[in-house]
Amino acid sequence: MRLDGRAAAGGERMLTLKRFANPDVTRAFTNIAWLGLERLTQIGVAIVISGMLARYFGPDTFGKWQYANTLLLVLSPITWVCGAEILVPTIVNRPPEQLGTVLGSAFALRFSVSVLALLLTWLGIALHFFDPLVGAMLAGLAVTMLFREPFVGVINAWLQSMTYSKPQLLTSMSTALIKAGLVYLLVRATAAPARFGWLWALESAAIGAVLVAYFMRRHGGTLGWRLDRLLFRHFANAGTVFWLGLICMYLFLKLDRLMLERAISFADLGRYSAAQQLNENWITLALMLAQTIAPAFVYRVQGIAQLRRNMWRLTAMTAVLMVAGAxxxxxxxxxxxxRVFGPDFEGAIEIFRWAVWLSVPAGIEAIGNLVVLKYQAKFVLLSKWLLALVVAFAVNLLAIPRLGAYGALVGLAAGYLAAASVNLYYIRFKLRP
Structure with a gap:
């Protein structure tokens, strides 16, 4: 019996060692580590750059800079047609000799949509839809749409299909650090505020160029992308619901600044945006946590009872973490x-103190969303963010005229609670005993 027990224990240890020695598992953990390092680098660089620009621009111009970035983040999801949830499985399920056709068709679709989005943005700037300085800043920032999804997004989907995102993540970290250095040099040179947007365009172009060169090196020095009209139409139709859901989500996340721009000065908008940018970086950590634990505790779990227990535990853990952090x-x-923004942003302190508590409903929503993604409930995703958008818009209409920037926080809280409620309803429906 004692020998049998030792043999069993040894067998379990061998299985454990084999599991960790599995190249797929090792690759996945390595990929997660690089993803975490890249996110932390991006968050750190974003905070440093925001601090430099806030002190250099002052609240009024910094408010216009943040508003230009808000417009970019609202426009960018338009270019996310044929998202990774469609493209990555297609790459995996097609034979390797069709890779050029798959990537070429996806690139053609994304590039055409990105060109259209860029031209419409420039047309809006030319027709003076925006404040002149906001438009000048947005003119450079908008060029990022031409490179991010068509070049970076397509090649990143190929890397994801191999569970090997290191080239893209390493390139992204390097260019972010270089961009921070260039921002510092432009600040020291007292460059005009409108010129800074072109640094973001240069960064996206550099990332795209490096990734294209890497892809070509892995494929005999040629790109080999080809357009297939049937696949092009398939990509244009598939994932449309997810695409619309993502557009609604990003519009909800930036609705507060879009509506505040009409109600408060750009200086006050700059202080509000400074507080919210720090808060959004904190919330990003919760999303990173959700993405990291999702495969082991949600996506790979098949038993309904076990998945339900995991969800309640993850929700409770996230709530405790976000409350403690807030x-x-x-x-x-x-x-x-x-320390980050300087003495001209004293008004952002109270806003930040209230904003950090939004991380609690945001974190809970992120955990609940994992079940929606696990079962690819695209209409639930669309309905959820559409409801959050409508609720936030209605609350903002009532609260912003009365409470100003704090009214926008109330609108965000209401939207997050509406989204989390849809998640809860779906989880109770899908995971009922």
């Missing part, structure tokens, strides 16, 4: 705002 950030709000 409490710390609330207490340190003054130190953080003054």
């Amino acid at each position: 409490l710390v950030l609330d207490l340190l709000a003054g130190v953080i705002i003054r």
Whole structure:
């Protein structure tokens, strides 16, 4: 019996070692580590750059810079047609000799949509739809749409299909650090605010060029992308519901700044945006946590009872984590705002103290969304973010005229709660005993 027990224990250890020695598992963990490092680098660089620009621009011009970025983030999802949830499985399920056709068709679709989005943006700027300085800043920022999805997005989907995102992540980290250095040089040279947007365009072009060169090196020095009209039409139709859902989600996330621009000065909008940018970086950490734990605790779990237990535990853990983090950030709000943005942004301190508590419903929503993604419930995703958008818009209409920037926080909270409620309803329906 003792020998049998030792043999069994040894067998279990061998299985464990084999599991960790599995190249697919090793590759997945390595990919997650690189993803985490890249996200942390991007968050750090974003905070440093925002601090430099806030001190250089001052609240009014910084508010216009943040508004231009908000417009870009609202416009960018238009170029996300044929998302990774469609493109990556297509790459995996097609034979390797069809890779050029798959990537070429996806590139043609994304590039044509991106060119159209860029031209419409420039037309809006030319027709003076925006404040002149906002338009000048947006003119450069909008060029990123021409490179991000057609070049970076397509090649990144190919890398994801191999569970090997290191080239893209390493390139992204390197260019982010270089961009921070160039921002510093432009600040020291007292460059005009409109010129800074072109740094973001240069960054996206550099990432695209490096990834294209890497792809060509892996494929005998040629790109080999070809357009297939049937596949082009398939990509244009498939994933449309997910695409619309993502557009609604990003419009909801930036609706507060879009509506505040009509109600408060650009200086106050700059202070509000400064607080929200720090808060959004904190919320991003919750999303990173959700993405990291999703494969093991949600996507690969088949038993309904086990999945239901995992969801309640993950939700409780996330709530505790976000409450603890929000409490710390609330207490340190003054130190953080003054250190990052300087004395001209004192008005952002109280906004930041309230904004950090949005991380609690945002984190809970992110965990609940994992079940929606697991079962590819695209109409639930669309309905959820459409409801959140409508609720936030209605609350903003009532609250912003009365409460100003704090009214926008109330609108965001209401939208997050509406989205989390849809998740809860779907989880109870899908995972009922």
